[in-house]
Amino acid sequence: MADEEKKLFLKIEGRQYGPVSVETVRKWIDENRLGPDDYVRLLSQKAWVQAKNVEHLNAIFHKSRTKARTEAFTSWIDAVGSGSATILTFEGQKAERDRILTEQRRLEVERQELEELAKQAEMTKEQAAELDSQRADLERRAKELEAESDEIMNMERAVKKRRKRQTILVVAVIAVVAAGGTWLTIELIGERTALEEQRAELENRIKEVDARLAAIDSRLVSIDEAIAQARSAGNVELVAALEAERTRLEEQRTELEVQREHLHAEAPEVESGGPNIQGRTGKIGVAGPVQITGEGAGDPGRSQTEIRAAVSSALGPARQQYNELLKTNPDASGSISIIFGIQPDGSVEGATFSNSTLPDNNLIGPILNGIRGLNFSSIEGGSVRVTYPLSLTPQ
Known part of the structure; x- marks a missing residue:
């Protein structure tokens, strides 16, 4: 049979065959390979219909191998040739409508299920985002707790350090040469x-x-x-x-x-x-009476107390340098007289020195610089001249 006569497709138990000729269809019906519940469609169609719902095939299935069955099949061949091979019976129309409606309902159920799955997927994304946010909060809190832990540890170290300072631990190591040359350690707490x-x-x-x-x-x-x-x-x-x-x-x-x-x-x-x-620490202090002369000598703003307090506050750098000197020369000592003027506005003028017996001339600079940086209170009287004796002694 020519290929153009192969106008039918069959779907038997889910498996598709074709295109095939009407004679193949008849043969498969006779061999019971194609049953009423299987599907057929024309080459020019897309819709599958059950064989029992097709008018001509339904007659073939229900007629015996007689002349009537042969006539039914001949009519089926003519219908295929005219393109009307899928004319449905009345019952077949209803059955196909029901089948399509059932399939539509099934598809609708599947669509709804897919939409629900999509919603669940979206919900899962939101949950994932929420979990990420919670995870970030937990990590932030963990860092805060770690910082708090460090603070607590620092506090504990400070307490231990303070307690350690509060407890005297004197370790006296006495070397005793005995029979075995044993070292004895005596710990006195x-x-x-x-x-x-x-x-x-x-x-x-x-x-x-x-x-x-x-x-x-x-x-x-x-x-x-x-x-x-x-x-x-x-x-x-x-x-x-x-x-x-x-x-x-x-x-x-x-x-x-x-x-x-x-x-x-x-x-x-x-x-x-x-x-x-x-190492030893040094003292820089007044070595005797401070001489204050000039027109403003009797003013309270130029008293011994005011001048001595100011000079003492200016000797910080000199004391530091003296302490450094004592690390290498623990017995370093000496004296020096500082001579300077104080103007009525409180400024210092002409700071110099005399009678220096200092062990290191590098100490003179910090002393004079400290004096020159002083600023006293202003007075209505005149200027004064101050001779300030200093002594440097190790303690």
Whole structure:
């Protein structure tokens, strides 16, 4: 049979065949390979229909191998030739409509299921985004907790360090040459209570010295005011007596300053639980009476107390350099006189020195620079000239 007569497609148990001729269809029906529930379609069609719903094929399935069946098949051949081979029976039309409706419903269910899956997928994306956000929050919180942990550890280290300072540990290693050359180590552990008692005693003694220094400073101010009044009144004897008293108080003040510095020098030894092994510290202090001359000498703003307090505050860099010198020369000491003027506006003029016995001339620069950087209060009187003796002594 020519290829153009192969106008039919068959779908049997889900498997597609064709194109095939009508004779092949008849043969497969006779061989029971094509049944009423299988599907057929023309080459020119897209819709599959069940064979039992096709008018001519339904007649073939229901007729015996008689003349009527042969006529039905001949009619089927003519229908295929005319392109109307898929004319449906009345029942077939209803069956095909039901089948299509069922298929549409099934597809709708599948579509809804797909939409639900799509929604779930979107929800999953939102959940994933939420999880990412929660994960980021957890990581941030973890970092915060890590920082808090570091702070706690720092606090604990600070507490341990403070407790360590509060406990004296003295290790005395005694080498004993015995039969086997054994080294004996004796560890002596002091009590924290003893350390605290020593510290409290030092603090009380320093407070007592500070109180006495404050009383002397107040007395010196009063004496300076009295000297100014006595000079204005021309009472020479009273001026001499007051100046003698001021000299005596200044000597007492010098002794108290030395005592106070000794007490402060002892304090680090108690804190560290033993002697200061980092080197000696030096003291730069007044070596005698400070001479103040000039028109403004009697003004309270140019008193011994004011000038000594200002000079002491200016000697910080010199003290640091002196302490560095003591590391290599622990016994270094000496003295020097600083001479400078103070103008009525409080500025320092012409700072120089004399009578230096300092162990290192490099100490002179920091002393003079400190004096030149001072700025006193302004007064209505005239300028003054100050001769300030300094001594440098190791402690």
